[in-house]
Amino acid sequence: MGIALIDTLNSDRKWDVLVIGGGNAALCAAMTARKAGAIVLLLECAPKHFRGGNSRHTRNLRYMHESANNYLTGPYFEDEFMEDLMRVTDGQTNEALARFTIHQSKNIGEWMSNHGCMFQPAMRGTLHLSRTNAFFLGGGKALINSYYAMADKLGVTILYDAEVLGMEIRHGKFYSATVVSKDVSHRLQAKSVVVASGGFQANLEWLKTYWGDAADNFIIRGTPYDKGTMLQVLLDNGAKPVADPRQCHAIAVDARAPAFDGGIVTRLDSIPFGIVVNKNAKRFYDEGENFWPKRYAIWGRLIAQQPDQIAYSIIDSKSIRLFMPSVFKPIKANSIRELAQRLNIIPAVLEKTVSAFNTSIHHGRFDPLELDSCYTENLTPPKSHWARPIDSPPFFGYSLSPGITFTYMGVAINEKAQIVMEDGTLAPNIFVAGEIMSGNILGQGYLAGLGMTIGTVFGRVAGREAAQYARN
Numbered sequence: 001m002g003i004a005l006i007d008t009l010n011s012d013r014k015w016d017v018l019v020i021g022g023g024n025a026a027l028c029a030a031m032t033a034r035k036a037g038a039i040v041l042l043l044e045c046a047p048k049h050f051r052g053g054n055s056r057h058t059r060n061l062r063y064m065h066e067s068a069n070n071y072l073t074g075p076y077f078e079d080e081f082m083e084d085l086m087r088v089t090d091g092q093t094n095e096a097l098a099r100f101t102i103h104q105s106k107n108i109g110e111w112m113s114n115h116g117c118m119f120q121p122a123m124r125g126t127l128h129l130s131r132t133n134a135f136f137l138g139g140g141k142a143l144i145n146s147y148y149a150m151a152d153k154l155g156v157t158i159l160y161d162a163e164v165l166g167m168e169i170r171h172g173k174f175y176s177a178t179v180v181s182k183d184v185s186h187r188l189q190a191k192s193v194v195v196a197s198g199g200f201q202a203n204l205e206w207l208k209t210y211w212g213d214a215a216d217n218f219i220i221r222g223t224p225y226d227k228g229t230m231l232q233v234l235l236d237n238g239a240k241p242v243a244d245p246r247q248c249h250a251i252a253v254d255a256r257a258p259a260f261d262g263g264i265v266t267r268l269d270s271i272p273f274g275i276v277v278n279k280n281a282k283r284f285y286d287e288g289e290n291f292w293p294k295r296y297a298i299w300g301r302l303i304a305q306q307p308d309q310i311a312y313s314i315i316d317s318k319s320i321r322l323f324m325p326s327v328f329k330p331i332k333a334n335s336i337r338e339l340a341q342r343l344n345i346i347p348a349v350l351e352k353t354v355s356a357f358n359t360s361i362h363h364g365r366f367d368p369l370e371l372d373s374c375y376t377e378n379l380t381p382p383k384s385h386w387a388r389p390i391d392s393p394p395f396f397g398y399s400l401s402p403g404i405t406f407t408y409m410g411v412a413i414n415e416k417a418q419i420v421m422e423d424g425t426l427a428p429n430i431f432v433a434g435e436i437m438s439g440n441i442l443g444q445g446y447l448a449g450l451g452m453t454i455g456t457v458f459g460r461v462a463g464r465e466a467a468q469y470a471r472n
Contacts, residue, residue: 008041008159009179009186015041016470017463018177018188020164020230021196022046023053024140024452025434027147028459029194029466031115034154036467041188042156043179045163045197046225051144053198054222054406054435054451057263058140060133061112061456062449063105071109071119074131078102081132084447088294092443094242100415101441104457109134112456116146128291128369133449139264164230167193169237172419172427191470192429194417194462196455199407199435200228201248202260207404210245217309219253221267221403224260231410231436239427240412240420243439249446250300252276253403254326255310268398269323270330271299272386273368274315275357276400278306281340281349283357288385291371297446300402311400312343314354316392322368330396339395358389406451408439417462429469431462 007013017033019026022044030042044051064081068074081102085093109119118137122130129135136143151158159181166178168187176189200206202224207215235241257266271287276299278284285302289295303311320330333339336354340347356379364373366388374387411432412420419427434455441454 008157009181009188011187011189013189015039015188015190016192017041017466018190018193019043019196020177020193021053021198021434022051023196023198023434023455024055024058024144024147025455025459025462026194026196027144027151028456029196029431029433029463030156031147031151031154032460032463033194033467034151034156036464036471038467038470040156041190042151042158043162043164043177044158044160046160046223048160050223050225051148051160052141053226055144055455056141057222058136058143058452059264060129060135060449061108061452062133062447063108063453064102065107065109069109071122071134072131073122076132084294085441085450088445088447089443090445092445094440097413097415097440101454101457104461105453108453108456111460116150117143118146129293129448164197167230167233167237169430172238172421172425172430174427174430192431192466194466195230195234195430195432195436196434196459196462197230197436198223198226199248199410200231201226201404201407203227211304214304214309217401218304219257219262219266219401219403220260221251221253221257221262222405226406226435228407234411234419234430234432238421238423240422242410242412242437243408243443245407245409247408247439247442247444248300249297249405249408249442249451250304251297251403251405252299252303252311252313252400254328255399255401256328257401257403262403265327266403268313268326268400269296270313270315270319270398271296273319273322274313274390275354275383276311276313277345277350277353278311279308279345281345281353283353283381286381286384288375288383288387293448296448299400300404303400304402309402312345313398313400314339314350314390315396316390317394318388318392320396326398330398332394332396334393334395336390336395339397343397343399354390357383358391361387361389406435406438408442408444410436410439413437413440413458415461416465417458418465429466431466433458433462
């Protein structure tokens, strides 16, 4: 063990701010605290080549802005942002914290650029995000690498392969953390702590307590390191829980995706341009309910509720180039019957489902960039937009599984990112940011790019407040 590592893990040394986690929220907290003058240690449980948590797989961030810029095509005002959030959550949000998050996100892209983030020109196309969301040049991995370089430049001490297994908390106050590094346990002291260690989605046993055996068929599209250890520690020490434990950011991914860490390339965006059926070849939800960025994150839960947690996206040759392709090629066939056989679903039933869909369509003006006038009539469930007959061979099918990005159950906080305890008191020196507190804003549903917004806003707040506590 090198001298620098021995000094870092010295149990007699007391850090100003301990940051637990290695993704976007943790890095924003660490950089902010360090710039405020605090001596900061960041503990990332993953090895260096897997650093960054789920942030490695992100592409964009949604933030409030009042005019177009080099990366966004128009304004996105506070009230519209709030309306979008209320719509996707169906009001299941802490409105004060939601409004705070939106307001604090104003022009946050400038802060990100000043800390190493590079954005790419506004994205156009079927995702409808060119006005509201800024895309990272090189994706989330490039963003994370830039943030780590900036954190190192600022003087943040970073330790990889450092798993925090417990914390000493007395009467709501943090004193130390138990860290395992290179198979040796250490006790690290700090004046304050920021916990930004993610949700519990990679802990399949924990998921099964709420989902039962269905969780065996879930795909975890993000990091395998988010086991929820720190969330459990905080709850065991009296933190007030928030959000339904079954709620999560869950999307439709290709069923051929790996069990963990497949990332965004396994996501399937074909759903609005065809139909989706379950293993019984029956449709079960409106595929064209709204713009895809406002509805893509409901499909994981929808599929999780289907038999064997499996579904199939069915499209024809008219639609195959309208969406970003998956990393896996679709199943291709010259007839619906042949496609059903290749997908291992009942051919006669799929033929009947497709026929009923085709004959119900009101033929309006198809426009993949707008809420168009192509819809179904007298069909249950309906398809509200982008309904066109599936009648042009070859036909294509994708098998779909629920892909969990992160869980929403976390700990309750205030606007200073302080944990609210079960008895209503505040933890004086424990601050949280990112997915571990996202349930305060995301009671259900999701808006594209909002996870990064929450992590960036509350990472900065947590870092600032933790540094202030340490100084005082």
